[in-house]
Amino acid sequence: MDYIFTPATQARLNSGNLVQPAAKTGKLLPAARDPVTGEFVEIAKIFYQSTSRTLCDRGVIGLLAQLAGGGPVQPLVAPVYVTVAPLQVAQTHQGFQKIYRMLNCLKINLAVMQATAAVMGIGAVSSTVLSAVNLNQVLKIREEAKHQKLKIKDGFIDLRHILKDRGVEVIQQIFKVAHDSSFEMHRQKLVNGYDIFSKAVKRCQSALTVPDLKLRNSEINSGRNMLFEALKIYDNPSLLEGLCSAGQLRQRECVWAIEQAIGVTLQLQRAYDTVSDRLLELHSKIRQDLLSVVKECQSESELDFLFPEVTRILGHDLSVIEFWQNEVDWMQTLSRKEQHQLASLDQLHGDNLKSSVHTKFAVLAAEVSLYETLKQKSHFLSLRDQLAFALKPEIRRRYEFYVSQQAIATGYQALATSNWQEISDLTVANLYYFFQIRDDSNENYPTEDELQTPSRHFPKALKNELNYSN
Structure with a gap:
C-alpha cells in the first residue's frame, strides 16, 4: 500500500x-511521529500501491499496479475501515464508531455475496448470468446496499429490480432458482446462519455502549460465540456441493467475512496475539x-467471472488483512x-474517514x-494458470523447469x-502450452510469431494434467 501524507x-x-513507525515485519505504517518527543x-x-517492487511485478498484481496506478483501497470482502487509519480501540467515541461501521460493513458484504450467489443457483450457469453478478456489478450492488x-x-437481497436491465435470461x-427445491435447502441453511450472524453483530455493537468493562466483555464473548455458531453453518463443505466455481467463490467469501468479524471482537478485548494469529491463518x-x-x-465464462474478482482479492483484500495484522502487532x-494519543489524533481526522470510505467505485x-x-x-x-501462479508462486517453478x-530438447x-525472475507469468504460461502442443501433435503447432495468440491452435482434446495442490 501507499501512504499519502500532507505535503508539510x-x-x-x-x-x-x-x-x-514500522511493524515487526519491517513494513512501514501510516503514521508520522516525532522521534524526539515520541508524539504522533x-x-x-x-x-492501493501505484508501483510494485517485488516479484509480483511479473504477474497479474504487478500488471494491475501498472495499469491502475494508485487509488483508494476498495477491497471486496474485507472491511474498508481497517485501511482508514490505525485501528485503535481506545475508549473514545470515534474508536467505537469505527468498530461499529466495520461490523456493519461485514454484515452488508455477507448479504451481498450470498444474494449474488443465489442468482447463480446450483449447477452450471450461463455467461450472461455470471456477467450480471460479476465484479463490477457486485461493487454497484454493495454501494446501493x-x-x-x-x-x-x-x-x-431481492436483486430483480437492480438487475432488470441485464436481460430477460x-x-x-x-x-428459476427461487423455485428450485434443491437450492431451497441450501437457502434455508444460509437464512438460519445469517440470522445468527446478524444477531451476533448487533450484540457486539450494543456492547460498545455498555460503560461497565466486565459486562461489556461478557456481551462481546456471547456475541463471538454466536459468530462461531454462524461460521460452523457457513463453513460446512456441503454448502459447496453442486456449485460452479463462481458460486463456490461467493460461498467462501461469506466465510471470510465471518472470520473477520470474529477478529474484530477479539481486538475489542485487546487480545492482540490471538487476533494476529487468526489473521495470519485467514490470509x-x-x-x-x-x-x-x-x-x-x-x-x-467462469474464468471471465473469476479472474477479475480473484485479482481484486489478491491486490486489495489480502493487502488489507496483511496491513491489519501488521497494525495489530505494532499496537x-x-x-x-500512546494508544490514546493515536485515538485523539484519529478523532481529528474524522473527515479523512468519511472521504476515504465513501469514494465512488470506478465505472470499470x-x-x-x-x-x-x-x-x-x-x-x-x-x-x-497465471491466476494460480499469483496465488501460489511455487506452482510456476514446475512450468519453468x-x-x-x-x-x-x-x-x-x-x-x-x-534468469526466470525477469520473465512474466504470461510468457511462462504461454511457453508451457506452446511446448505442450508440440508434444500433443506434430502438425499445425503454433510458430513463435503466433505464440502471443495461440488459442485457436488448441485441440479440444487437450487436457491439463497439473496438480494444483502440490
Whole structure:
C-alpha cells in the first residue's frame, strides 16, 4: 500500500524530522511521529500501491499496479475501515464508531455475496448470468446496499429490480432458482446462519455502549460465540456441493467475512496475539480457498467471472488483512498513553474517514480491463494458470523447469533461460502450452510469431494434467 501524507508532513519525513513507525515485519505504517518527543503528528491516507517492487511485478498484481496506478483501497470482502487509519480501540467515541461501521460493513458484504450467489443457483450457469453478478456489478450492488437503497431480508437481497436491465435470461434465472427445491435447502441453511450472524453483530455493537468493562466483555464473548455458531453453518463443505466455481467463490467469501468479524471482537478485548494469529491463518486460508476455486474452473465464462474478482482479492483484500495484522502487532508495542494519543489524533481526522470510505467505485474496475488485455495475448488454460501462479508462486517453478527442458530438447536454446525472475507469468504460461502442443501433435503447432495468440491452435482434446495442490 501507499501512504499519502500532507505535503508539510511529507517534507518533514523526507528531512528526517519525522519518522514512520514500522511493524515487526519491517513494513512501514501510516503514521508520522516525532522521534524526539515520541508524539504522533499525522495519520496518512492509504491508497492501493501505484508501483510494485517485488516479484509480483511479473504477474497479474504487478500488471494491475501498472495499469491502475494508485487509488483508494476498495477491497471486496474485507472491511474498508481497517485501511482508514490505525485501528485503535481506545475508549473514545470515534474508536467505537469505527468498530461499529466495520461490523456493519461485514454484515452488508455477507448479504451481498450470498444474494449474488443465489442468482447463480446450483449447477452450471450461463455467461450472461455470471456477467450480471460479476465484479463490477457486485461493487454497484454493495454501494446501493451501503446507502440503504436495497433491503436485506433473511440475509438475502431481492436483486430483480437492480438487475432488470441485464436481460430477460437473468430475471428468468432468478425465478428459476427461487423455485428450485434443491437450492431451497441450501437457502434455508444460509437464512438460519445469517440470522445468527446478524444477531451476533448487533450484540457486539450494543456492547460498545455498555460503560461497565466486565459486562461489556461478557456481551462481546456471547456475541463471538454466536459468530462461531454462524461460521460452523457457513463453513460446512456441503454448502459447496453442486456449485460452479463462481458460486463456490461467493460461498467462501461469506466465510471470510465471518472470520473477520470474529477478529474484530477479539481486538475489542485487546487480545492482540490471538487476533494476529487468526489473521495470519485467514490470509493463508483465503489463498488456499482461491486456489481450490481456480482449480474447479472449467470454462472460459467462469474464468471471465473469476479472474477479475480473484485479482481484486489478491491486490486489495489480502493487502488489507496483511496491513491489519501488521497494525495489530505494532499496537502491542505501544503503551496505553500512546494508544490514546493515536485515538485523539484519529478523532481529528474524522473527515479523512468519511472521504476515504465513501469514494465512488470506478465505472470499470481496473481488474476487468487487465483481464481483457491479457485475453488478447493468451487463452483459457494459460490464463487460469497465471491466476494460480499469483496465488501460489511455487506452482510456476514446475512450468519453468518444463519449458527449459523442452527448449533444450527442441533447439530453442534462447528460451532455456536461467534468469526466470525477469520473465512474466504470461510468457511462462504461454511457453508451457506452446511446448505442450508440440508434444500433443506434430502438425499445425503454433510458430513463435503466433505464440502471443495461440488459442485457436488448441485441440479440444487437450487436457491439463497439473496438480494444483502440490
